[in-house]
Amino acid sequence: MTLRVPDLTTTTSKAVAEPFIRAEGVSKIYGSETDGVVALADVDLNIDQREMVVIVGPSGCGKSTFMRILAGLTPATSGALWLGGDQVAGPRQDVGIVFQSAVLFPWRTVLENVMLPIDIQKRGRKEHMQWVKDLLLLVGLSEFENRYPSELSGGMQQRVGIARALAHDPKVLLMDEPFGALDAMTRDHMNVELQRLWAASDKTVLFITHSIPEAVFLADRVVVMTPRPGRIAEIMPIDLPRERTLDMMSSPEFGAYVRRIRTHFGSTGALD
Amino acid sequence: MPDLSDIDTLRNRILSVFLLVAILAVWELLVRVGGIPVFVLPPPSSIFSAMWRGFATGVYYEHIAVTVFQVLAGYTIGCGLGFLLGAAIALNRYVAYFLYPYIVMFLSMPKVALVPLIVLWFGLGMTSKIVTAALISFFPLMINTITGLNAANKDQVDLMRSLGASGRQIFVMLRLPSALPFVFAGLEIAVTLSLIGTVVAEFLGAERGLGMLMQNMNFLMDIGGSFSILIILALIGLALNRTLLFVRRRIYFWDKFDQSPSAAKKSPAIRSAEAL
Ligand SMILES: Nc1ncnc2c1ncn2[C@@H]1O[C@H](COP(=O)(O)OP(=O)(O)OP(=O)(O)O)[C@@H](O)[C@H]1O
């Protein structure tokens, strides 16, 4: 598999010049300005290229809203967002999204599902056949390329969703609780796989979760959000070595990070 | 229907034939010995002889052809228009806004009550039957198309939008296939209804057709003949349903994979009783 090797000279110079993703004072009010629901209040966040940033926060704190604004699916009420140099004004073609459920198209085979972005963006199935097959190999589903989604297990379906999110070679991967519906064992496995996949690529990943251990396991930095209105309570760098293993989850350092994040929710106990 | 394929053995098939023969024998015996009047319940033998006569003299063929043609023509026209208007309503909010009141009114009106008027307006020929079948198939298709085109999962729509899909792409690649289960549910309801509608219109006045033939037989007290027509109508309905099922398996092929309790399967947007 030849995922593009990043050009380190440009990444470093870029990181110094300007962050890859920049959110400034992003707020979102659903409904009217006066009596609507404040989903996000004044969020500032910078993300570097190739960074893995994980947002944790209780239900309803605006995590999905932030992701939708970043993807250009929902406009922000105020504030602005830049991605790769240009301001986000609507849906764009260089973002890949993975939702909590796999959101596959049941009438498309696994291969055709992964082809969806290629089809939409008219990039040519023929030219991308090998690329898509490589992606399926990467997520371990080569043997299933001609199966239909409902013939797969939940974890396999979610892997198809991840392969699809990579199909148009986006710069950014947005993942909204992608493993939330999986059992604990499959989930751990998927996290290891995701880390491996991300390390071999040049993708910037924004990952949303309810699970603090999952956040600490994956993140370069964890963004902790408060309940409504959603604000950033703390941005915590995770200085655990890569590549991380499941064994590390029982180490004292790991536990310290988990406890530290949990203090934010101690009173509400809203997280697992 | 429950899945009975596991007990569909040769032995049980033979038993099933025996059961049929036994039922027919008891029926024949009851009528002949039990003294049930022939015009209440004709014996199987008289139904079979009427059937044989009808085909041997060639009388039935023409009427079958006329009825089947009317059903198919009306069904195709009604379903086609129903789909188009349903799509227009689902796609354009203005069309929906201005047409909806009339649709709701027509929907709650029993369509069969219109059949006498249709026969009056369009005469005793085939037109009035085709119009009836079309009118009656129109509504299930329209309603189910509207429901189906709005059934696409929101995350699927967002996913396509996030990739820069155009409205046309979302329609063709997502909304249309998502509507198929509903459209086929509508087609299934409509096929039975268009046969009913055609026969009712034929009862009320026709020059040819199975409904008109059956009406004549009733007047002549040829109840065996009437029963033979009933059997033919049931077979036509069965054949139409089977054909549709065959087409459905080819086009809506992912049905057999779909284990999720799909809304379309559990409750079609329109029930057949409402559609009549
Ligand atoms: N389309 C919408 N219209 C109105 N209110 C909305 C809409 N979407 C979200 N909200 C509200 O905005 C708030 C934040 O929602 P959001 O989905 O972003 O939360 P979340 O952090 O992703 O929660 P969860 O962890 O449960 O997914 C919630 O109070 C929700 O009720």
Ligand SMILES: [Mg+2]
């Ligand atoms: Mg959410």
